[in-house]
Amino acid sequence: MLAKRIIPCLDVKDGRVVKGVNFVNLRDAGDPVEIASAYELEGADELTFLDITASHEKRDIILDVVARTAEKVFMPLTVGGGVRTLDDIRSLLKAGADKVAINTAAVKDPDFVQRAAKRFGSQCIVVAIDAKEVQSSRSQPIHPEWASEHPELLLEQSDSPPAWEVYTHGGRNPTGIHVQRWARKMDAYGAGEILLTSMDRDGTKVGYDIELNKTVSESVTIPVIASGGAGTLEHLYEGIVKGKASAVLAASIFHFKEFTIQETKAYLQSKGVTVRPAI
Amino acid sequence: MGNLRSVQKGFEAVGAEAIVTSDSKKILSAKSVVLPGVGAFKDCMANLEKLDLIGTVHQSVKSGKPFLGICLGLQLLFNQSEEFGQVDGLGILPGKVVGFKDAKSDSGEPLKIPHMGWNTVRVVPGNPLFDSVADESYFYFVHSYYIVPQDPAIVATTTCYGIDFASGIHHENIHAFQFHPEKSQRLGLTMLKNFSNLHH
Secondary structure, eight states: OOOOEEEEEEEEETTEEEEEETTEEEEEEEOHHHHHHHHHHHTOSOEEEEEOOSOGGGHHHHHHHHHHHHHHOOSOEEEESSOOSHHHHHHHHHHTOSEEEEOHHHHHOTHHHHHHHHHHOGGGEEEEEEEEEOOSSOOOOOOOGGGGGOGGGBOOTTOOSSOEEEEETTTTEEEEEEHHHHHHHHHHTTOSEEEEEETTTTTTOSOOOHHHHHHHHHHOSSOEEEESOOOSHHHHHHHHHTSOOSEEEESHHHHTTSSOHHHHHHHHHHTTOOOOOOO | OOOHHHHHHHHHHTTOOOOOOOOHHHHHHSSSEEEOOOSOHHHHHHHHHHTTOHHHHHHHHHTTSOEEEETHHHHTTEEEEOTTSOEEOOOSEEEEEEEOOSOBOTTSOBOOSSEEEEEEEEEOTTOGGGTTOOTTEEEEEEESEEEEESOGGGEEEEEEESEEEEEEEEETTEEEESSOGGGSHHHHHHHHHHHHHTTO
């Protein structure tokens, strides 16, 4: 039976691993290659690098990190952050990434996802969606240019709560786009997987947004990775069983050794979740 | 055609030399040949044609030297695929490639496509590539289509995703798998090691 995947996520800035709380107050947690190798030994199922280096001119740094990681790690590696062009994707895949996560660039130009999937195959195109529950008082959304031609993807006044909005630029910019409609569009455009992060929960350790995960997972045919908010092993369990996630992604609970991958898998297995035994 | 580098690194990690090439001469003079590949069936066939490598693949297989197909490199060996309509494959092995359709879990929920992640592989006993690899071990898969070989005798491994499908084949010098040994950590590397030992 297909196992549910446990994916540690490393936020990488200027070649070093950091993890923020709600994307601020970053603290240094070390060398990405070293950490990746440790996760390989622990039996993680996949790894995700999220490059939060601000400058596009410094892309060589992440390429070097990916290349050095790929020398030592023989599990799937996803790299996201700042992926804007087909060339960016090609460089990452060539450096040794297996999948790339596209976020802001997809919102800017949804066709980019279609072109990327066609060129490199759906299996390596992950669409990352940063979702935030819509509040009654909220900032003015920054609609992408194509929005007037695709009003069907936008949030409407009549959307009954809970409803979620797509954010871009590391969770800073609201877009007015409805999360499930967007997820379905990306599915249709050839995304192979969705990495769904709850901006409300990210860094809070109070658990994944289960309703969000379940709603999106039931809206698409492709796998959904739950992200944002995991603080306990029970949260991972809930993300999989109640949130219907194919995989769960977490950062700090693994990086700071609150739980090892082995403990995590033993716990999930004891609760009846199919996982690949840790080595 | 996908991430060739990771297959190469996998072989390097087990002490085998591997080169990535589209040079027919180099392929034909190699001790063994690997056809990896992820992406779309049609593009892959078109690329092989463009690089004038279709004859080279046929020749490599016929030469009797160990041949390893991975993922799309397995699917391409068959007659045709229904990915994006009907597309002809290499036709080295009789059979076709079909999509997971309306696959359901045991509890009746629709299964996600692609079949992505770690799944178990049941091995027909005696396969040299699974030397030191336990039956029902987990390997990494990512695919939306699977092979239906005409001759069930070539099936080397099976995997269950809604249905039982052939996740690997072994026919004479040809070994090919739907999953990715190069992405399957220690056990995957063991398979690459076993494959690289075949020509000794």
